[in-house]
Amino acid sequence: MSFKDKILSSFIALENEVDTETYAHQLRNEALASFEELGIPQRKEEAYKYTSLKSLFNKDYSLFPKKESAIEYGDIKPYLIHQIDAYRVIFIDGIYSSHLSETTHDKFDVCLMSSALNNPKYSPVIEAYYNKLAPKDGLTSLNTAFAREGAYISIGKNTAVEKPIEVVYFSTGNESTLMTQPRNLVVVGENSQVQIIERHQSLSDNQVLTNSVTEIFADKRAMVDYYKIQNDHLNASLIDHTSVEQKSDSEVRLHTFSFGGALTRNNLNFYQRGEHCNSILNGVTIIEGKQHVDHSTLVHHTAPNCESYQQYKQIFDDKAVGVFNGKVLVDKIAQKINAFQQNNNILVSDKATINAKPQLEIFADDVRCSHGCTIGQLDEDALFYMQSRGIGKKEARALLMFAFANSVLESVKIPEIKSRITKLIAKKLGVEIGFDL
Amino acid sequence: MSKYTEEELEKELQNKEYEYGFYTDIKSDTIPIGLSEDVIRIISAKKNEPQWMLDWRLQAYRVFIEMEEPDWANVNYEKPDLQAISYYSAPNSKPKYDSLDEVDPELLETFKKLGISIDEQKKLAGVAMDIVVDSVSVATTFKKTLAEKGIIFCPISEAIQEHPELVKKYLGTIIPQSDNYYAALNSAVFSDGSFCYIPKGVKCPMELSTYFRINEGGTGQFERTLVIADEGSYVSYLEGCTAPSRDENQLHAACVELIALDDAEIKYSTVQNWYPGNAEGKGGVFNFVTKRGLCENNAKISWTQVETGSAVTWKYPSCVLKGDNSVGEFYSIAVTNNFQQADTGTKMVHLGKNTKSTIISKGISAGKSQNSYRGLVKINSRATNARNFSQCDSLLMGNECGAHTFPYIENSNSTSKVEHEATTSKIGEDQIFYCNQRGIDTEKAIALIVNGFSKEVLNKLPMEFAVEAQKLLEISLEGSVG
Numbered sequence: 059m060s061f062k063d064k065i066l067s068s069f070i071a072l073e074n075e076v077d078t079e080t081y082a083h084q085l086r087n088e089a090l091a092s093f094e095e096l097g098i099p100q101r102k103e104e105a106y107k108y109t110s111l112k113s114l115f116n117k118d119y120s121l122f123p124k125k126e127s128a129i130e131y132g133d134i135k136p137y138l139i140h141q142i143d144a145y146r147v148i149f150i151d152g153i154y155s156s157h158l159s160e161t162t163h164d165k166f167d168v169c170l171m172s173s174a175l176n177n178p179k180y181s182p183v184i185e186a187y188y189n190k191l192a193p194k195d196g197l198t199s200l201n202t203a204f205a206r207e208g209a210y211i212s213i214g215k216n217t218a219v220e221k222p223i224e225v226v227y228f229s230t231g232n233e234s235t236l237m238t239q240p241r242n243l244v245v246v247g248e249n250s251q252v253q254i255i256e257r258h259q260s261l262s263d264n265q266v267l268t269n270s271v272t273e274i275f276a277d278k279r280a281m282v283d284y285y286k287i288q289n290d291h292l293n294a295s296l297i298d299h300t301s302v303e304q305k306s307d308s309e310v311r312l313h314t315f316s317f318g319g320a321l322t323r324n325n326l327n328f329y330q331r332g333e334h335c336n337s338i339l340n341g342v343t344i345i346e347g348k349q350h351v352d353h354s355t356l357v358h359h360t361a362p363n364c365e366s367y368q369q370y371k372q373i374f375d376d377k378a379v380g381v382f383n384g385k386v387l388v389d390k391i392a393q394k395i396n397a398f399q400q401n402n403n404i405l406v407s408d409k410a411t412i413n414a415k416p417q418l419e420i421f422a423d424d425v426r427c428s429h430g431c432t433i434g435q436l437d438e439d440a441l442f443y444m445q446s447r448g449i450g451k452k453e454a455r456a457l458l459m460f461a462f463a464n465s466v467l468e469s470v471k472i473p474e475i476k477s478r479i480t481k482l483i484a485k486k487l488g489v490e491i492g493f494d495l
Numbered sequence: 496m497s498k499y500t501e502e503e504l505e506k507e508l509q510n511k512e513y514e515y516g517f518y519t520d521i522k523s524d525t526i527p528i529g530l531s532e533d534v535i536r537i538i539s540a541k542k543n544e545p546q547w548m549l550d551w552r553l554q555a556y557r558v559f560i561e562m563e564e565p566d567w568a569n570v571n572y573e574k575p576d577l578q579a580i581s582y583y584s585a586p587n588s589k590p591k592y593d594s595l596d597e598v599d600p601e602l603l604e605t606f607k608k609l610g611i612s613i614d615e616q617k618k619l620a621g622v623a624m625d626i627v628v629d630s631v632s633v634a635t636t637f638k639k640t641l642a643e644k645g646i647i648f649c650p651i652s653e654a655i656q657e658h659p660e661l662v663k664k665y666l667g668t669i670i671p672q673s674d675n676y677y678a679a680l681n682s683a684v685f686s687d688g689s690f691c692y693i694p695k696g697v698k699c700p701m702e703l704s705t706y707f708r709i710n711e712g713g714t715g716q717f718e719r720t721l722v723i724a725d726e727g728s729y730v731s732y733l734e735g736c737t738a739p740s741r742d743e744n745q746l747h748a749a750c751v752e753l754i755a756l757d758d759a760e761i762k763y764s765t766v767q768n769w770y771p772g773n774a775e776g777k778g779g780v781f782n783f784v785t786k787r788g789l790c791e792n793n794a795k796i797s798w799t800q801v802e803t804g805s806a807v808t809w810k811y812p813s814c815v816l817k818g819d820n821s822v823g824e825f826y827s828i829a830v831t832n833n834f835q836q837a838d839t840g841t842k843m844v845h846l847g848k849n850t851k852s853t854i855i856s857k858g859i860s861a862g863k864s865q866n867s868y869r870g871l872v873k874i875n876s877r878a879t880n881a882r883n884f885s886q887c888d889s890l891l892m893g894n895e896c897g898a899h900t901f902p903y904i905e906n907s908n909s910t911s912k913v914e915h916e917a918t919t920s921k922i923g924e925d926q927i928f929y930c931n932q933r934g935i936d937t938e939k940a941i942a943l944i945v946n947g948f949s950k951e952v953l954n955k956l957p958m959e960f961a962v963e964a965q966k967l968l969e970i971s972l973e974g975s976v977g
Contacts, residue, residue, distance in 0.1 A: 393894070405908065406909060407909055409876070411905070412906050413904065413905045414903075414915075415902065416915065417901050418889075418899065418900040420889070421894075422894055423891035423892065423921040424894075424921055425919060425921075426918075426920060427918065427919040427920075428916070428917060428918040428919070429915075429916075430914075430917075431902070431913070431915040431916075433911065433913035433914075434914075435910065
């Protein structure tokens with residue numbers, strides 16, 4: 059049975075389980091039709107020129123995992139930023155785990171997509187925001203067609219969420235091959251602030267494919283600080299679609315740390331729909347083996363006087379393949395834009411590959427847009443200098459690489475995340491130093 | 496620029512619409528419109544070509560009819576109807592000239608209008624020229640002087656007759672017939688072009704130059720240029736293009752192949768000034784050109800181009816750096832005004848060790864035009880210590896134009912260094928104010944700033960071309976002051 063046929067038959071099974079009278083289900087039907095039409099993106103499409111999804115979709119995935127198995131806090135603790143108090147929305151095999159989570163409805167809603175989709179109380183928000191921003195391609199349509207669970211975060215006006223919100227998806231490996239379709243919606247009202255950490259983690263070595271869609275809306279003067287930690291097992295693949303809409307004077311900062319996973323594709327789209335917006339897109343990628351990480355970013359400036367900064371630092375070893383496809387689009391009316399995009403890469407091995415395509419499309423004349431892209435090696439002189447002072451070669455290399463990635467880390471605002479990432483980098487580079495020299 | 500006074504500029508601006516837009520009534524031999532195997536046979540027969548050449552053309556045609564016109568470029572245009580074009584148009588005079596006195600006087604007048612006085616060039620500039628009107632080479636100067644050095648510089652049709660071994664060996668090796676839609680079309684129907692061979696160790700004593708002009712209406716120009724620089728030789732080659740103003744869109748689909756053998760160097764400069772269409776975007780030449788060079792060990796190819804004309808340009812002069820230590824360079828200025836569209840850039844393919852490439856691209860868009868840079872830097876896993884530096888700067892004038900950058904970087908070698916930089920900006924009001932304050936009017940100030948912006952590329956042009964190119968930039972941008 060082809061993947062498409064499987065999807066069609068699974069959809070019928072899904073309809074038996076969900077309420078078919080809702081607005082969300084109407085969208086599901088439309089999305090299924092558009093998935094049927096568009097299918098899985100092929101390499102001949104420009105956006106997937108350097109990333110083949112073929113090997114991901116020839117497996118027989120289970121789309122409906124069995125009910126939650128006995129996962130205790132101890133099993134997942136290493137994957138949480140547990141040193142700090144946080145709201146937690148935890149999913150096991152795509153199903154919400156109430157005993158591991160800590161949600162709230164006090165002042166603001168940090169809860170579940172399933173209840174948001176079905177409870178009439180939330181329908182004004184759902185109808186105003188749900189599926190309004192995500193691009194309508196084959197994979198996002200597939201997600202919309204099957205979306206029933208995820209994090210729903212809705213913050214009203216003038217509210218600063220006092221502690222970070224952690225959204226973590228675990229897969230247990232009860233199914234040998236599992237495909238999940240998480241769906242998150244984040245709506246942040248005027249003058250509000252929130253910090254969110256998102257992670258996808260499998261607890262076994264089984265094949266997992268996650269096709270995740272996240273929509274983030276930042277209203278006037280809102281501040282959103284979002285961290286994606288991607289350090290999954292080598293049999294897990296992630297296709298992530300995150301779309302952000304910003305109203306005037308808002309600031310959205312999004313950090314992506316990609317260390318794990320077999321294939322990771324990050325589609326990150328920012329739409330600035332008001333003046334004086336600021337968008338920050340940062341990323342660190344350190345991969346090896348046969349890993350493949352693809353960052354595809356778009357910053358669409360549709361209003362004047364806005365800024366955007368992109369900074370992606372990437373290190374590739376062994377046969378790892380990296381793709382950076384960044385696009386800055388400036389509309390005719392979006393004058394006085396300051397857009398900056400930087401992509402620096404280090405190839406450690408001769409078999410590693412980087413394909414970069416930093417694009418600028420500019421229709422306004424009074425703008426300052428620049429991009430820079432470099433591919434190079436570690437400085438031999440610096441390595442020699444450190445070795446001559448008694449620092450081992452491996453450590454010296456690790457120090458240089460850490461310094462290379464550090465400019466991105468510096469903008470991380472949660473200290474616990476920074477130290478966690480630092481440890482992950484040390485582990486990834488095979489050294490036992492803290493970098494807090 | 497020193498002798499260039501204000502009156503001169505004013506005078507030029509009066510004709511600024513398109514000063515080369517005249518049509519010369521030269522009787523010409525044009526074959527009926529349409530494209531078919533028969534047409535190719537007619538072209539081949541008219542040229543008295545040997546059988547292998549006809550077979551090569553037919554092979555290309557068979558590939559061509561299987562292909563579809565590409566649409567990935569960032570340009571919008573009505574696809575030319577290939578059946579409505581005449582594929583062969585030759586000025587109908589005596590086919591060969593032994594001296595300039597025999598040339599049709601009206602044709603000579605044309606060259607005077609173009610500013611190419613063959614006589615003068617001969618004496619002063621020391622530039623050897625091959626002139627191609629509509630598709631046929633009409634005059635080649637300095638042939639004898641070059642022949643003494645063993646340099647072959649002649650129309651390609653003549654080379655097919657007289658040096659078949661060279662043509663056979665190299666034609667289509669860099670741009671195969673099946674390379675792309677327009678290269679396949681060109682391979683099938685090309686009517687003439689220039690051929691140049693520099694023997695081993697010879698440094699060509701003068702600039703070689705080809706001048707292309709589309710004259711006849713309803714024709715397409717498909718020329719084929721082949722330049723071979725044998726081991727240790729050097730040549731600098733210039734190419735210029737103009738066309739009369741016409742309401743319909745004319746098609747120009749050329750192929751240029753450069754072959755630089757071990758230690759050779761080829762410098763190829765183009766000033767492209769095809770008719771860009773009028774201010775409403777009507778008419779103009781479609782310029783779909785395939786240009787590619789191959790570098791063997793220690794060889795160097797340098798492309799310099801100034802693109803000011805054409806309604807639609809689609810052109811990527813490329814270098815295949817096959818040999819170790821070879822060098823590829825690309826310097827480009829692309830100016831678009833009114834409704835012009837340009838999608839241009841380069842490909843640098845690094846195959847050999849220690850190969851180097853430099854890309855400097857300056858795009859200037861004004862009016863309602865769209866200007867794109869599209870480039871590829873590919874570093875093969877065996878190309879150790881490869882080095883690339885790319886810089887693409889765009890200048891926008893007015894808020895109805897667009898500038899786009901699509902660089903592709905593919906690297907699979909850990910010892911290589913690749914740098915890419917791009918900026919987009921406009922002419923600062925403070926810069927203009929500064930000039931105004933010192934008595935330079937805005938029009939001139941813009942010309943000054945644009946010249947400064949383009950300096951890095953203009954400096955790479957041979958002397959005669961640099962002056963022409965500077966004036967061209969000024970004229971192309973006239974009236975674009977926002």
